[in-house]
Amino acid sequence: DARVTQTPRDKVTEMGQEVTMRCQPILGHNTVFWYRQTMMQGLELLAYFRNRAPLDDSGMPKDRFSAEMPDATLATLKIQPSEPRDSAVYFCASGPSGTPSYNEQFFGPGTRLTVL
């Protein structure tokens, strides 16, 4: 049963600390997305990658957020320094290679981040 995995599932940290969230996309998927979900803003796309290369990170605050794919099986989202307004659920999603994957984004279970 192929699925996207995310760690940690829950993270509570204090303002100013660095936070790293990890995602393992479905094996063979070459497109990876990072989303943030809040009650106020809903689902927001932060960044996405194809074949490990960043294609768009315009939704991400550049001064504190960074996203990388060290290899095809790992995507990371870092926040440094974290702020209370970063509290949200962060989702990773992956899509298959080949034809446009706009209709096949598979979401992970999310990381619930609380910044005190």
Place this chain on the structure above:
Amino acid sequence: QQQVKQSPQSLIVQKGGISIINCAYENTAFDYFPWYQQFPGKGPALLIAIRPDVSEKKEGRFTISFNKSAKQFSLHIMDSQPGDSATYFCAAIKRSRSEKLVFGKGTKLTVNP
């Protein structure tokens, strides 16, 4: 600027009733419209999707109706069940090299037994 507007924000329906969620979009370049279903504590999952060259698509109890001229589309859940209780998101995308989905803000559906 919100490109996909979704309503209502929340919806309560009795078991066996019809649930209707509406979305309106602004960008006429959008050419693919999926709906996602999200249960508490889970990530969204693709439920059903439609292209603008058809006016309706049905999969089991779920139907998407699409009105291209009005730039609106809606999700109908027939014979709603308590297990359908979830948050539903409409989305839109322009099929191209970019694969960025634009999501509505979601509708929390509660189906009472």
